[in-house]
Amino acid sequence: MRTAPVIPVLVVEDAATARPLAEALVAGGLRVLEVTLRTAAALDVIREMKTVEGAIVGAGTVVREDQFAQAVDAGAEFIVSPGLTQRLGDVIVESGVPYLPGVANAGDIMRGMELGLNRFKFFPAEAAGGLKALKALAAPFYEARFCPTGGITQATAPEWLAFDPVLCVGGSWITGGSMEEVTERAKAAVRLGA
Numbered sequence: 001m002r003t004a005p006v007i008p009v010l011v012v013e014d015a016a017t018a019r020p021l022a023e024a025l026v027a028g029g030l031r032v033l034e035v036t037l038r039t040a041a042a043l044d045v046i047r048e049m050k051t052v053e054g055a056i057v058g059a060g061t062v063v064r065e066d067q068f069a070q071a072v073d074a075g076a077e078f079i080v081s082p083g084l085t086q087r088l089g090d091v092i093v094e095s096g097v098p099y100l101p102g103v104a105n106a107g108d109i110m111r112g113m114e115l116g117l118n119r120f121k122f123f124p125a126e127a128a129g130g131l132k133a134l135k136a137l138a139a140p141f142y143e144a145r146f147c148p149t150g151g152i153t154q155a156t157a158p159e160w161l162a163f164d165p166v167l168c169v170g171g172s173w174i175t176g177g178s179m180e181e182v183t184e185r186a187k188a189a190v191r192l193g194a
């Protein structure tokens with residue numbers, strides 16, 4: 001979460017585009033890559049991106065135990081979920097693989113803390129009440145740190161990142177267009193941390 005101010009959330013349909021995309025992101029300074037398990041190609045995308053020097057590749061949208069196992073088999077170095085269930089949480093925490101589950105309310109955070117977690121994805125960040133909601137939620141959970149994701153853009157990221165408990169934000173805005181454009185957007189995202 002401290003490697004870069006932004007974790008790009010990637011939805012990649014074609015594994016052939018995975019390596020150039022990861023290279024473009026790493027060239028721009030974004031090394032931590034969240035590959036969502038929302039496409040048939042996702043596991044191959046993880047394998048391909050893992051071959052890119054400097055890339056730290058994880059799986060996102062992990063909602064079931066079998067997906068977790070497949071993602072780890074493919075080489076995922078961290079796991080992101082949109083929410084947190086006891087069942088999936090137990091399995092992933094027990095495995096020792098770094099885990100960033102989604103939370104949207106106090107009960108979610110409490111469930112995570114009972115599992116020994118204190119790093120969370122605040123999701124869906126804008127729809128769940130935006131920065132105002134996160135500030136209210138974070139107040140009682142002073143040990144918790146967050147990666148808000150969902151509806152965040154280059155323009156709105158600074159206000160989120162200015163809030164101390166926010167270590168990074170996630171977003172899909174970095175991708176799209178040419179690989180040169182991806183690298184430029186990645187560089188701009190890195191500058192958010194300056």
Ligand code: 3PG
Binds near residue numbers: 036060123152170
């Ligand atoms: C996610 O999967 O974390 C979100 O769908 C990404 O949200 P965004 O597309 O609004 O950045």
